[in-house]
Amino acid sequence: MSQKDENSLCNERNFEIFFKTHAAALRNFLIVKFSDSELAEDLTQEAFIKIWNICATVIPKTAKSYLFTIGINLGINKKRHDQVVFKHQNLIVSQNVSITNESPEFVLLEKEFADKFKQVVANLSEKQRTVFLLNRVEKKTYREIAEINQVSVKAIEKLMHKALQSIKKEIGDLKF
């Protein structure tokens, strides 16, 4: 087996690893971009199929960014509406910290806060929400987000700052 064949994405095993490594990240990124998890999942499948069909010409090193570019372009082509409401059902807040003897009221308050939090995030402006979700959920750095959106790091930081101020304002006095 030559070195070239071993790394090729046309090798089923290599492609499977490629798929399983990036599928979730791509799908989540597309949710942030297009606000719809069903659409994101369809776009993810299509993007991988496109890469598979041209596997012989894909360089493994740049395959990931190529994959994401394809996914985004497919989405832009598909979307008919410019403004889409971000469905807060796309988000989940995982279980909170608790000690064994918490009261039922405490648990209820936690859930209330989590629901309100998700709603507030969904209501952020598109740019603020995108930066917030990419950073907090997808763990992308400000630099990475800036590169993806072709703007300066400062612009991203300003958006994050504004997003946090908005969240704090909307969350108001709800305690948890």
Add this chain to the structure above:
Amino acid sequence: MKAMKNDFFDDTFLARWMDSTLTKEELTLFKKHPEYLKYVQIKQVSNQLSFSDYNVDNAFEKFKAKKTAKKKTIVIPMYKYIGAIAATVILLFGIFTFYNSPNNYKTGVASTETILLPDGSEVLLHSNSLVKVNKNWGKDRSLELQGQAFFKVKKGKKFSVHTSLGKVQVLGTQFSVTNYNKDLFTVKCFEGKVRVTTPEKTLILTKGDAYQWTGSNNITWTFDQTAPSWISKHLVTFNKVPLSVVALSLENHYSIKIINPENIPSSNLFTGNYTTKDLDTALYTIFSTVGLKYEFSKPNEVRILR
């Protein structure tokens, strides 16, 4: 006049705080801000945010069904054990892999690695964990584990995971095992069936069952997840585990030392999680539940304050 409390030194302040890139002076000043704790709460909840679950394996199966076969070369079906020919090919591949790769896998601090075993089974190894794989995998699918891992086992011969406190055997399933020295042994079954054997007992877990031994207690419970939270959400989750063991796990993941662990109340059982991405938030999460304050005596050392 806008209330002073909404003004910050500049319009990227909060972003840099989230990123832990504030200067020491800025951070000290911020901590005195009347709304500081509110922002900490927001940061903490945002660490627990994730998108709805996405089953990558199902997605891959869907993908396989969709793609058209354009290649002329013969594709080896790794996931079907249908006959001797297939089995022989797989075994050959197994030997080839072992010839070229080590049978010991160790992860470093704060990193997770996926190991693909010769039969197509997968091991997702959590940070600071070690797995020793049996050299003769084709004959006996067994390995040793120290730390924490999630296993996706392909159908085939018996698959065993050995730890210092017990062993887990399965026939084609998904499960996670956690073992910290003699302090904690946790097995969670996400799919299929596993058999857990300890010096004291043997039990069978099916999808959604969990078993745990914490040095003094056996407990079992049911849960509802498709994959461990440390994989999908970068959280390490505990159910009724002594706080001291949770602290141990945190020390392990972040490679820090708590220099006075005797100040951690041993009777408190912890149910919840901490983030694997931010040490400050993780420490706050664990210690704030029992009202403990702490400080960094050195960059890698934490002292609990009474």
